[in-house]
Amino acid sequence: xxxxxxxxxxxxxxxxxxxxxxxxxxxxxxxxxxxxxxxxxxxxxxxxxxxxxxxxxxxxxxxxxxxxxxxxxxxxxxxxxxxxxxxxxxxxxxxxxxxxxxxxxxxxxxxxxxxxxxxxxxxxxxxxxxxxxxxxxxxxxxxxxxxxxxxxxxxxxxxxxxxxxxxxxxxxxxxxxxxxxxxxxxxxxxxxxxxxxxxxxxxxxxxxxxxxxxxxxxxxxxxxxxxxxxxxxxxxxxxxxxxxxxxxxxxxxxxxxxxxxxxxxxxxxxxxxxxxxxxxxxxxxxxxxxxxxxxxxxxxxxxxxxx
Amino acid sequence: xxxxxxxxxxxxxxxxxxxxxxxxxxxxxxxxxxxxxxxxxxxxxxxxxxxxxxxxxxxxxxxxxxxxxxxxxxxxxxxxxxxxxxxxxxxxxxxxxxxxxxxxxxxxxxxxxxxxxxxxxxxxxxxxxxxxxxxxxxxxxxxxxxxxxxxxxxxxxxxxxxxxxxxxxxxxxxxxxxxxxxxxxxxxxxxxxxxxxxxxxxxxxxxxxxxxxxxxxxxxxxxxxxxxxxxxxxxxxxxxxxxxxxxxxxxxxxxxxxxxxxxxxxxxxxxxxxxxxxxxxxxxxxxxxxxxxxxxxxxxxxxxxxxxxxxxxxxxxxxxxxxxxxxxxxxxxxxxxxxxxxxxxxxxxxxxxxxxxxxxxxxxxxxxxxxxxxxxxxxxxxxxxxxxxxxxxxxxxxxxxxxxxxxxxxxxxxxxxxxxxxxxxxxxxxxxxxxxxxxxxxxxxxxxxxxxxxxxxxxxxxxxxxxxxxxxxxxxxxxxxxxxxxxxx
Numbered sequence: 001x002x003x004x005x006x007x008x009x010x011x012x013x014x015x016x017x018x019x020x021x022x023x024x025x026x027x028x029x030x031x032x033x034x035x036x037x038x039x040x041x042x043x044x045x046x047x048x049x050x051x052x053x054x055x056x057x058x059x060x061x062x063x064x065x066x067x068x069x070x071x072x073x074x075x076x077x078x079x080x081x082x083x084x085x086x087x088x089x090x091x092x093x094x095x096x097x098x099x100x101x102x103x104x105x106x107x108x109x110x111x112x113x114x115x116x117x118x119x120x121x122x123x124x125x126x127x128x129x130x131x132x133x134x135x136x137x138x139x140x141x142x143x144x145x146x147x148x149x150x151x152x153x154x155x156x157x158x159x160x161x162x163x164x165x166x167x168x169x170x171x172x173x174x175x176x177x178x179x180x181x182x183x184x185x186x187x188x189x190x191x192x193x194x195x196x197x198x199x200x201x202x203x204x205x206x207x208x209x210x211x212x213x214x215x216x217x218x219x220x221x222x223x224x225x226x227x228x229x230x231x232x233x234x235x236x237x238x239x240x241x242x243x244x245x246x247x248x249x250x251x252x253x254x255x256x257x258x259x260x261x262x263x264x265x266x267x268x269x270x271x272x273x274x275x276x277x278x279x280x281x282x283x284x285x286x287x288x289x290x291x292x293x294x295x296x297x298x299x300x301x302x303x304x305x306x307x
Numbered sequence: 308x309x310x311x312x313x314x315x316x317x318x319x320x321x322x323x324x325x326x327x328x329x330x331x332x333x334x335x336x337x338x339x340x341x342x343x344x345x346x347x348x349x350x351x352x353x354x355x356x357x358x359x360x361x362x363x364x365x366x367x368x369x370x371x372x373x374x375x376x377x378x379x380x381x382x383x384x385x386x387x388x389x390x391x392x393x394x395x396x397x398x399x400x401x402x403x404x405x406x407x408x409x410x411x412x413x414x415x416x417x418x419x420x421x422x423x424x425x426x427x428x429x430x431x432x433x434x435x436x437x438x439x440x441x442x443x444x445x446x447x448x449x450x451x452x453x454x455x456x457x458x459x460x461x462x463x464x465x466x467x468x469x470x471x472x473x474x475x476x477x478x479x480x481x482x483x484x485x486x487x488x489x490x491x492x493x494x495x496x497x498x499x500x501x502x503x504x505x506x507x508x509x510x511x512x513x514x515x516x517x518x519x520x521x522x523x524x525x526x527x528x529x530x531x532x533x534x535x536x537x538x539x540x541x542x543x544x545x546x547x548x549x550x551x552x553x554x555x556x557x558x559x560x561x562x563x564x565x566x567x568x569x570x571x572x573x574x575x576x577x578x579x580x581x582x583x584x585x586x587x588x589x590x591x592x593x594x595x596x597x598x599x600x601x602x603x604x605x606x607x608x609x610x611x612x613x614x615x616x617x618x619x620x621x622x623x624x625x626x627x628x629x630x631x632x633x634x635x636x637x638x639x640x641x642x643x644x645x646x647x648x649x650x651x652x653x654x655x656x657x658x659x660x661x662x663x664x665x666x667x668x669x670x671x672x673x674x675x676x677x678x679x680x681x682x683x684x685x686x687x688x689x690x691x692x693x694x695x696x697x698x699x700x701x702x703x704x705x706x707x708x709x710x711x712x713x714x715x716x717x718x719x720x721x722x723x724x725x726x727x728x729x730x731x732x733x734x735x736x737x738x739x740x741x742x743x744x745x746x747x748x749x750x751x752x753x754x755x756x757x758x759x760x761x762x763x764x765x766x767x768x769x770x771x772x773x774x775x776x777x778x779x780x781x782x783x784x785x786x787x788x789x790x791x792x793x794x795x796x
Contacts, residue, residue, distance in 0.1 A: 172421070175422065183411055191383075192362070192381070193382055194383075
């Protein structure tokens with residue numbers, strides 16, 4: 001185990017160094033794609049904490065992301081608050097929204113939790129359309145401040161953010177709390193019989209997931225300069241996040257980030273295929289889910305464990 | 308025993324819909340004592356255990372741990388208060404090692420302690436060595452043999468130094484040598500001053516270990532005392548064997564006995580690493596009533612699930628000459644092998660009538676109506692309750708409905724799994740009459756699994772005894788009383 005851990009650490013370190021050097025030979029266009037992909041990676045990792053560890057399927061990761069993104073956008077565009085304050089406020093509102101959603105929803109069993117989270121996305125979407133006066137409605141809103149106008153700097157911000165989130169979430173998943181969370185997700189009765197308050201741990205996981213999703217959502221809009229339903233809230237975005245996490249590997253955290261980067265980059269490279277693009281990416285995702293239900297990283301991890 | 312009991316259960320009651328699982332149950336558990344809680348399947352003993360652990364909440368009664376009422380507390384709080392449980396089937400964390408799985412049990416229920424304390428790792432190691440897992444600390448659970456998984460569950464349960472340890476079917480799936488080792492481990496728990504409750508279906512398996520045995524039936528305590536007293540108790544004998552075994556005159560089947568309808572040939576079933584059936588072979592002729600008797604855990608339900616295509620098996624099962632192996636459960640049922648499971652599997656939110664009509668879903672409308680009328684004639688109570696949701700029925704009524712629904716499917720072979728489970732004697736009488744009538748008025752082949760020998764014998768042309776996954780006896784019911792009745796319980 002310690003061998004795997006150390007090997008994993010070195011592999012990760014090499015990947016991060018290579019990624020950090022990419023601006024020296026990639027075009028601004030490709031860097032832009034990767035920048036968006038890194039934020040997406042954080043969404044997927046935060047989702048895996050819920051699905052892979054707490055064992056709860058959250059169909060509405062974009063509820064948490066959207067809350068963070070729109071809170072930050074509204075405060076920046078309408079009240080002119082600085083970016084840092086807006087991001088913190090976005091993260092905070094995502095956590096509050098997450099608690100308000102999770103506390104009643106976790107009382108439900110099985111598929112009902114997932115359905116509640118799905119409905120939450122639709123509610124948020126409707127609220128934004130109804131209060132178009134301050135949210136920009138279906139057109140979206142432009143934020144006056146951006147992180148940077150330099151593609152390289154934006155890229156490094158995103159990469160640093162991804163690495164930080166990955167380290168924190170991976171560390172959490174390997175900690176004592178992560179162990180309890182896994183036990184709660186896999187066998188709630190068994191975990192309760194060992195003296196763990198399963199609901200408390202699941203709500204905490206939801207809060208952590210919301211914190212990272214909301215922060216990443218807020219950061220994303222200060223990279224793009226706009227907030228719109230189609231980019232941070234729509235259910236299709238939620239589906240992409242879920243596919244990315246499952247593709248990379250359930251219960252691996254890091255796999256989710258790789259899955260997200262792979263999904264977005266693949267989408268971009270297959271763009272010449274036109275309409276077929278989405279189809280091919282979906283077909284690959286479907287094949288992975290059917291034949292490697294543990295995901296690509298999960299599959300590799302199992303092989304190394306079994307050897 | 309002197310002094311206050313460590314665990315004091317009084318007037319405990321629990322209902323599930325229309326079924327009373329536990330009613331006014333009381334028991335005492337002292338420190339440094341092993342108590343066996345026994346009862347046939349459906350007697351409510353597992354429910355009592357779940358109620359003590361807080362996995363389900365009681366409707367009435369108190370559960371005092373050192374004088375504090377813990378009834379209705381959530382399970383995690385009860386666990387922290389000092390009650391532990393060893394589940395029969397474990398679901399360990401598969402990506403973690405044995406040591407990490409045990410460490411899990413030692414973690415505080417806190418969101419802020421991210422690192423495991425060094426003392427926890429040390430203690431986990433000590434416990435693992437105590438239960439004999441010292442050699443496999445760093446292996447993953449899925450690489451372990453079954454007995455080691457049980458050891459790991461035991462280690463997790465005692466990790467937090469509990470006052471009360473509940474153990475569900477302590478010896479299920481273990482070999483004789485392993486049973487001895489586990490018995491010693493359980494005695495250690497007693498010597499450490501813990502109160503141990505063993506929940507099992509038979510007196511025999513806990514007799515050597517328990518200081519005291521409490522027998523349950525229909526959710527109530529029916530006997531208490533030493534293992535010998537309980538084993539000789541008239542009520543207990545009646546519950547398990549059904550009292551004095553009498554052979555009832557049966558009509559010989561009208562047709563000639565040469566057509567084999569069901570042929571089970573050397574069937575073996577494994578659950579993970581546990582061997583549930585060992586080379587079981589048996590035959591059922593056309594129009595014959597055959598029963599398989601055995602205590603719970605003997606493998607009866609597993610055998611029936613194999614026949615119905617619900618569990619994978621080695622060996623062959625042939626019905627009316629055709630191999631059932633590659634057929635789906637649905638195809639087997641359509642071929643005429645209708646399984647009436649011990650768990651009844653009714654559609655709880657549907658009405659009685661809807662349940663019955665679903666059973667006859669493949670019949671033409673007129674035939675179905677005719678069949679329905681016939682089932683209502685067989686069980687008149689179902690006609691009165693036809694608009695009621697199935698889950699609100701009493702246990703006996705639910706069993707009649709399950710049987711009625713199976714009959715609606717027009718079985719060629721009815722596979723009836725423990726119809727007497729958890730039912731009062733008066734209901735047994737009604738079911739017995741219904742089966743008698745089926746035999747008189749219809750051409751039906753029956754394969755019956757029972758623990759209650761008195762219920763099974765009068766209806767049987769032949770009897771098989773199943774014990775720990777093996778057929779140990781086979782013969783005419785008349786010979787059963789002489790050859791088997793003493794060794795059975």
